[in-house]
Amino acid sequence: MRYDTVIIGGGLAALLCGIELVRNGKSAAIVTTGHSTLHFSSGSFGLYNGAEPLKAVEALGEEHPYSKLGENIEQLAAKATEILNVAGVATIGDAEANHYIMTPTGALRQCWLSMEGMVTSKDGKSLDFSDALILCPEGFLDFYTQFVADSLRRLDVEVAEALFSLPELVIRRNNPTEMRSVAVARALDKEENILALASIISREAKATQTVIMPAVLGFERTDVLSRLEKITGKQILTVATLPPSVEGIKAERALRRTFERMGGVIFNGHTATEYTMDEGAVATITTSKGVTLAANDFVLASGSFIGGGLQALRSGVTEVLFGADVVAPEVTELTNRELFAAQPFMSAGIATDAQFKVMVAGQAVENLYGCGAVLAGYNPVKEGCGAGVAMFTALAVAEDIINR
Amino acid sequence: MNEFDVIIVGGGATGAGVARDCALRGIRALLIERDDIATGATGRNHGLLHSGARYAVNDRESAEECIKENMILRRIASHCVEDTGGLFITLPEDSLEFQAKFIESCLAAGISAEAIDPKLARIIEPSVNPTLIGAVKVPDGSIDPFRLTAANILDARLHGAKVLTYTKVDELVIESGRVVGVKTTNTITGEKGVYRAAITVNACGIWGRDLAAKAGITINMLPAKGALLVFGHRVNNVVINRCRKPADADILVPGDSITVIGTTSSKVPFDQCDNMYVTADEVELLLREGSMLAPALNHTRILRAYAGVRPLVASDDDPSGRSVSRGIVVLDHATRDGVEGFVTITGGKLMTYRLMAEWTVDLICKKLNIDAKCTTAEALLPGSSKTSTEDCMRTAVAQVGGKASAFYRHGTNAEKIDSSTAAKRALVCECEQVSVGEVEYAVEQLGVNNLVDLRRRTRMGMGTCQGELCACRAAAVMASVGKSCSDKAKADLKGFVTERWKGMSPVAWGDTLREGELLSWLYDGVCDLSNNGKEE
Numbered sequence: 001m002r003y004d005t006v007i008i009g010g011g012l013a014a015l016l017c018g019i020e021l022v023r024n025g026k027s028a029a030i031v032t033t034g035h036s037t038l039h040f041s042s043g044s045f046g047l048y049n050g051a052e053p054l055k056a057v058e059a060l061g062e063e064h065p066y067s068k069l070g071e072n073i074e075q076l077a078a079k080a081t082e083i084l085n086v087a088g089v090a091t092i093g094d095a096e097a098n099h100y101i102m103t104p105t106g107a108l109r110q111c112w113l114s115m116e117g118m119v120t121s122k123d124g125k126s127l128d129f130s131d132a133l134i135l136c137p138e139g140f141l142d143f144y145t146q147f148v149a150d151s152l153r154r155l156d157v158e159v160a161e162a163l164f165s166l167p168e169l170v171i172r173r174n175n176p177t178e179m180r181s182v183a184v185a186r187a188l189d190k191e192e193n194i195l196a197l198a199s200i201i202s203r204e205a206k207a208t209q210t211v212i213m214p215a216v217l218g219f220e221r222t223d224v225l226s227r228l229e230k231i232t233g234k235q236i237l238t239v240a241t242l243p244p245s246v247e248g249i250k251a252e253r254a255l256r257r258t259f260e261r262m263g264g265v266i267f268n269g270h271t272a273t274e275y276t277m278d279e280g281a282v283a284t285i286t287t288s289k290g291v292t293l294a295a296n297d298f299v300l301a302s303g304s305f306i307g308g309g310l311q312a313l314r315s316g317v318t319e320v321l322f323g324a325d326v327v328a329p330e331v332t333e334l335t336n337r338e339l340f341a342a343q344p345f346m347s348a349g350i351a352t353d354a355q356f357k358v359m360v361a362g363q364a365v366e367n368l369y370g371c372g373a374v375l376a377g378y379n380p381v382k383e384g385c386g387a388g389v390a391m392f393t394a395l396a397v398a399e400d401i402i403n404r
Numbered sequence: 405m406n407e408f409d410v411i412i413v414g415g416g417a418t419g420a421g422v423a424r425d426c427a428l429r430g431i432r433a434l435l436i437e438r439d440d441i442a443t444g445a446t447g448r449n450h451g452l453l454h455s456g457a458r459y460a461v462n463d464r465e466s467a468e469e470c471i472k473e474n475m476i477l478r479r480i481a482s483h484c485v486e487d488t489g490g491l492f493i494t495l496p497e498d499s500l501e502f503q504a505k506f507i508e509s510c511l512a513a514g515i516s517a518e519a520i521d522p523k524l525a526r527i528i529e530p531s532v533n534p535t536l537i538g539a540v541k542v543p544d545g546s547i548d549p550f551r552l553t554a555a556n557i558l559d560a561r562l563h564g565a566k567v568l569t570y571t572k573v574d575e576l577v578i579e580s581g582r583v584v585g586v587k588t589t590n591t592i593t594g595e596k597g598v599y600r601a602a603i604t605v606n607a608c609g610i611w612g613r614d615l616a617a618k619a620g621i622t623i624n625m626l627p628a629k630g631a632l633l634v635f636g637h638r639v640n641n642v643v644i645n646r647c648r649k650p651a652d653a654d655i656l657v658p659g660d661s662i663t664v665i666g667t668t669s670s671k672v673p674f675d676q677c678d679n680m681y682v683t684a685d686e687v688e689l690l691l692r693e694g695s696m697l698a699p700a701l702n703h704t705r706i707l708r709a710y711a712g713v714r715p716l717v718a719s720d721d722d723p724s725g726r727s728v729s730r731g732i733v734v735l736d737h738a739t740r741d742g743v744e745g746f747v748t749i750t751g752g753k754l755m756t757y758r759l760m761a762e763w764t765v766d767l768i769c770k771k772l773n774i775d776a777k778c779t780t781a782e783a784l785l786p787g788s789s790k791t792s793t794e795d796c797m798r799t800a801v802a803q804v805g806g807k808a809s810a811f812y813r814h815g816t817n818a819e820k821i822d823s824s825t826a827a828k829r830a831l832v833c834e835c836e837q838v839s840v841g842e843v844e845y846a847v848e849q850l851g852v853n854n855l856v857d858l859r860r861r862t863r864m865g866m867g868t869c870q871g872e873l874c875a876c877r878a879a880a881v882m883a884s885v886g887k888s889c890s891d892k893a894k895a896d897l898k899g900f901v902t903e904r905w906k907g908m909s910p911v912a913w914g915d916t917l918r919e920g921e922l923l924s925w926l927y928d929g930v931c932d933l934s935n936n937g938k939e940e
Contacts (some may be wrong), residue, residue, distance in 0.1 A: 040922065042930040105894055107932040138704060139827050141840075144880035173826035177701070213695040221805055240930065242876050305919045312913040332684040335912045335920065339905035340898070340934040343924055381929045 001292040003265070005401055006285060008272045008321065009301035009309065011036045012387060013064075013372025015255040017299055017394035019083055022262040024402045029265040029295075031272050031287055035137045037307055037373070041248025043215055043240040044101040045084075045091070045387035046380075047077060047112035053388075054095050055249040063327075063377035065215050068354055069396055080391040081113060087258040088222060089251045090116035100124040102239050104143065107149030110384055115247050117225045119212060119237045120149075121155075129210040129235065136214060137184050138163040139173045142242040143214035152212075162204040166193050185219040185246045194224060198231040205234055213358065214241045222250065267291060271308075272321050280366045285321075297401045300324070300350070300358055300370045301394065309374035310348060317348050322368065325351040325359040327376035342382045349376030356397050369397040406432040406599045408566070410553050410768055411586055413573050413615055414607035415735060416446035417549060417754055420556035421761030421780070422605055427563035428783060429765060429776035434599055435557070435565060436588060438572040440857045442553040444609045446754060448680075448712025450632065450657045450664050452643060453485055453545035454755045457492060457517060458650055460509035461502075461823040466731060467513035470755050474543060476781050477552075477758070483787040483815025484551040488658055490544025490643035491525055492517075493536045495696060498648045503538045509808060510542065517542050529642040531698040535749035544643040546659040549754055550860040551813060554850055555785040558817075562786065569851060571597070576604065576618045578748070583619055583737075583746040588916075592853065603768050606748040610677050621741045622642060623748060624718035627677050631686040632666030633694070633911065636705035636868050639663040644697045653693030656701075660812075661836065661867060665701065667696035672713065682709035682910040705915045708907030713869055717751045721847055732756055734763050738771075747771075771933065787815025809837040813862060814845075821845045833874035835867020843881045855879060870904045872923050876931075894933065901927050 007014045010032025021028040048066075050056035053076055056067045066073060077095040082090055091098050091113040100108040102119040114120050121127050132152060138147050149159045168187045172178045187193050205211050215238035218224030229236050241249065257370050260266060270287035277283060286292045302309030302321065310328075311320050317328035328334070328348035336343055350358055352368050357364040371393035373380065379387030410426050412419045415437025425506065426433035437443075456470030478485050494503050503519065518541045525532055525539035532539075557567055571593045577585040577810050585600035606612045613625045638658045644688035646654035657664045668686045687709060695701045717733045726808040733751035737743040749764045762778045769776055821841045822828045828841035846852045846861040855871075855878055858864050864878055865871025875897055883893040901923060927933045 037925075040925055040930065103930060103932045105897075105931040106890070107935045109932040109935065139830055141830060141832060141877040141880065144876070144883070144890075144893075146880070146883055146890045147894065170826070173830065176826075176829045176831040177840060179830060208632060243926070243930075245930075304921065305918045306925070312917045314913050331913050334917065335909040337505055337681065337906055337909045339902045339924065341927055343920070345912070345921065346924065381924055385930075 001029070001291070004295060005297045005299060006031065006293045006295040007299040008285065009372065009374075010034065010266070011301065011303055011305055011307060011372060011390065012038060013390040013394040014299070014301035015252070015259055016080060016083055016391045017371060017398045018259045018264050019087070019255065019262065020395055020398035021401060022264045024257060024398070026402065027263065029267060029293055030259065031267045031270045031285070032291070033078060033271050034269050034306060036252050037303060038252040039245060040243045040250040041240070041245040041251065042103060042109070043245065043247040044102065044109070044111035044114040046110070046384035047095055047098070047388035047390070049098070049110050049384035050174055051098060052096065053098055053112055053238065053383070063342045063395050065375050065378055066385070069392055073392060073395070076392040076395050077112070077388070079395055084113070087254045089254050092116055092120065100297065102148065104147065104240050104242055106147040108151075112388065115245065115251070117236065117238055118215065120240050125155070127152070127155050127157055129157065131208050131383050132210040132212050133160045133162060133205045133208045134212045135162050135164055135204060136177070137216070137265055138165045139167055139169070139179050140214065142181055143239070148212065148239055154387070160208060164197065164200045164204070166196055168193060179217050180244050181214070181241045181244055182219060182249070184216040188216065188218050188224050189220045194227055196233070198228055201228060201232045201234060204230070210235045210237060212237050212239060214239060215245070215247045216241060219246060219250070226352065261388060275322060280363075280365065282365060297367045297369065299397055300368060301372045302374050304349065304373040305345065307373055319350050319374065322358065322360055325362065327351050342379055346375060346379040346381055350374055351376060353401050356393055369400070371397045406597070407848050408432045408599065408601040409772060410603050410605060411436060411599055411601040412605045412607055413586065414609060414612070415441040415553070415557070415569060416444050416607065416609055417442065417553050417556070417605035417757035418609075418749055418760050419605075419751070420553045420560065422559035422607055422749065422764050423565045423567065424556045424563070425453050425761045425765040425778060426768070427560045427565040428779050429769065431765070431768065431772070431774065431776075433560065434601065435560065435567045436571050436573060436586065436599070437569045438591065440569055440853065440860060441557055441851070441859055442550050444611070445714055446549050446553055447550065448632075448710055450655055450666050451546050451549055451659045452655060452657045453547040454753070455490055455542040455544045456513060456515050457490070457506070457510050457542040457544070458645060458655070460513050460515060460824050461506055462650070464509070464513055467509070467515060469732075469759060471515045471543075473512060473759055474545070480781070480783065481547070481552055481555060481785050481788055484548045484555060484785075486546045486659065488545050488642050490542045490645060491529060491532065492540040492542060492645045492647035493516060493525065493697065494538030495533060495649045496535055496537055498646070498676055500538050502649070502739065503540060503647050507540060514707060515542060515884070516868060522750055529640055529644060530911040531640045531700050532644055533696060533699055538647065539561065540647060544645070544770065546643065547659050547754070548659065554861055555787055558786045558850070565666060567851065568772065573615065576615070578619060581742065582744040602746050602772060603747060604725070605768070606746065606750075609750065610664070610713045610726045612715060612748055612750050613674070619737070619746055621737055621746070623735070623750070625750070626716040627672050627674055628714040628716050628720060629670050629672040630714060631682045631709060631711040632664050632669030633687065633690045633709050633849050634707045635663040635665070635701065636662070639698050639700050646697060653690045654697070654699045660863060661916065662707065663729040664806060665690050665697075677713045680711040680713065681906070683713050684910065687910055705868075705869065705910040705918065708904070709910040710907050714749045731758050732763060734760075734767060736767060787817040789816050810839070810842050819897060822847065824827060832877045833862075833864040833867065835869055836863040836875070836876070838862045838864040840881055843878055844885050847882055847885050852882075854896045855882070856903055858882065859900075865900065865904065870908060870923070871900060872919065872926060874899050898927070898933050901933075
């Protein structure tokens with residue numbers, strides 16, 4: 001099989017790159033194991049920490065992937081937002097100034113975009129509601145009301161708390177491991193459960209205008225929140241749960257559907273395991289299921305360690321598929337023993353040239369690009385730039401391929 | 405009431421054993437521990453139920469003590485012991501002559517030791533190094549030191565002893581050259597206390613040197629660090645030892661859902677005893693030697709590394725401190741140093757904790773003129789009623805949920821865990837099958853103050869995810885049973901994941917690094933817990 005471009009990886013970078021390519025008339029295939037770090041999403045996207053992220057990135061050193069994007073970041077941010085919105089992932093926020101999203105432990109964390117309908121704050125010090133009911137499914141252990149309630153009270157919100165159950169959830173709970181975010185979300189795909197929840201909200205909220213729930217409102221359906229708002233007349237907001245992140249999974253699915261609808265092909269459950277070269281360029285890759293794919297260009301968006309793009313062996317860090325050049329400390333220096341310090345492994349990744357062409361044995365491979373978490377030179381957690389790097393490098397790579 | 409007959413300082417297995425022995429003999433005892441129970445050397449070893457075979461050739465006395473205590477613990481602590489059996493293997497580079505001497509020494513010490521065909525050894529334990537040229541079967545097993553200590557504490561309390569954890573001894577109260585009590589500070593609340601007793605027992609392990617110094621007494625101790633690695637599943641089901649002169653990393657012990665290799669042995673300065681990190685060289689050595697026992701270790705995921713400090717005591721008649729006793733050391737400071745009312749129990753090993761306690765309490769009885777016999781070799785520990793445990797397991801296995809593993813952990817005491825509703829049966833920790841009911845039981849009955857304590861009582865967070873997903877759930881359950889406000893719960897959560905990472909960091913490659921990346925993403929990223937910390 002032959003495509004204009006074959007993308008290795010199935011996360012945010014791979015999907016954005018794929019969508020940009022196919023909507024510009026290129027044929028593209030995505031090869032993915034089927035796992036994506038979007039499943040651990042917080043419901044928000046970071047560009048860079050600081051009040052004004054676009055200003056903050058100007059000061060970055062040349063090792064940072066953003067430095068290769070130069071002046072284009074603002075434009076790339078607009079394009080990334082547009083693609084998310086085209087895919088049906090509604091967001092709020094802009095790149096000029098960060099806003100804040102409430103985390104599962106009740107902290108307010110800076111972000112560039114957040115998914116619509118979540119608890120956010122413009123300045124990190126105030127909220128635009130003054131009283132709220134926190135409503136949590138009974139027996140749901142991956143969202144702790146008290147963390148959120150105490151934080152809201154610190155922000156001068158008057159908080160009431162209530163639990164709810166539905167007959168379907170009561171049955172679920174008979175299995176001790178079943179009461180997790182996706183199971184609750186699936187229950188709320190059903191109209192009868194939405195109606196039952198709506199009447200619980202009306203009963204419990206009384207005069208309170210804002211109702212806060214864990215982000216488990218529907219798995220297949222994206223209109224559960226708006227349905228509830230419409231029926232109850234209340235403002236419904238959500239806060240991310242511990243993994244799996246329903247919002248993250250929904251975003252991933254929306255992006256995948258968009259890519260496929262536009263003509264992209266996904267080889268799901270495939271791991272790229274082999275490749276062939278032809279005159280210094282990648283000719284084909286072959287997957288774990290024996291499918292060989294040829295393309296003009298290849299994009300390596302296989303993620304970091306957790307995504308499986310990088311591997312830390314006892315002998316050192318390697319890039320799994322091509323054995324690309326890696327920028328990483330020795331294995332014994334990969335970690336800082338303090339968990340909350342900057343972890344050196346976070347910045348490990350592959351070396352690329354100015355156009356994100358992957359370096360192998362000191363040479364940039366003509367038709368092999370890298371984007372997203374597989375790249376070296378940045379710390380997504382400490383800099384709050386994981387999503388930004390993933391999306392912007394993916395779009396920059398797509399542009400380069402389109403313009404060739 | 406702050407008056408006791410005996411104050412025991414130190415909540416390891418030895419201190420807990422002394423408290424229990426006192427309580428069973430009707431002696432009013434107070435146990436004081438600066439941290440949680442089993443936080444020192446007790447909780448930082450293989451968890452090996454020694455047959456004594458390891459000591460048979462070089463130290464007959466220790467070997468005999470071990471096999472006697474081995475048989476006693478199988479009976480009194482049956483829910484803490486797993487009868488895995490053990491093998492001593494001879495590899496091509498080892499000598500079969502040593503094996504002959506080894507068997508002879510074992511038999512002389514009363515340890516059953518049967519040479520078996522290496523082919524049979526490979527059938528008994530498929531993970532064993534296939535190049536072995538000799539194997540000897542011995543009655544090794546595994547023992548859970550946390551459970552063992554908790555059961556001793558539980559029984560001591562049932563018989564009237566008082567136990568204070570998170571309580572630090574600031575000074576000994578000394579009147580007319582006699583230790584008559586202790587002054588303490590609660591490390592959580594800051595509350596001060598004064599407790600008086602006729603005798604104070606120093607059961608502080610390596611930290612006993614400092615307690616003795618408070619009475620102007622010098623004990624020559626040599627902190628010996630031992631590092632170990634925990635593997636992500638049970639590589640072996642039978643304990644594998646190397647049949648040679650005892651050396652580094654030559655014991656591989658299966659326990660619960662994991663396997664442990666250890667140990668190294670190196671001298672460390674006293675100021676490092678509270679902060680043990682495992683070095684890259686130690687990891688290297690453990691893996692190299694460990695894979696000689698079971699080659700599969702080379703490609704098995706390592707969950708974490710940890711280290712403990714053995715309280716080795718220099719012989720009193722050797723001022724250089726080089727001559728070290730690995731045996732039990734009971735020091736009556738009245739005869740040794742002219743300080744009445746103060747006794748130190750140290751040396752020994754986890755295996756002999758009960759015997760150490762017996763000797764100590766015998767001395768206490770003598771000093772207090774009490775005529776009471778030790779019964780700890782016969783009296784079963786709570787949870788260990790054998791037939792009843794088996795019955796419970798049988799019914800529990802048939803039930804849904806983590807009930808069977810709760811019986812495995814708590815023995816017959818698992819009956820006290822509330823599993824009457826779906827809410828109580830809901831699993832907090834999926835790796836180790838810890839339910840909401842079990843967390844509540846541990847908080848209410850087993851003196852759990854924080855998530856790390858909870859891990860020691862239940863194994864919550866000891867599985868492959870190292871607490872990544874369950875810690876937050878457990879923090880919430882604990883907070884909701886009224887043990888903490890949400891700020892404390894978050895600080896606790898942060899402390900717990902920080903502690904887990906400390907053990908993962910030295911072995912962070914392969915899947916353990918991936919787990920670490922997720923841990924960092926979740927708690928530093930998604931939850932922004934480092935920012936949560938700043939609010940406090």
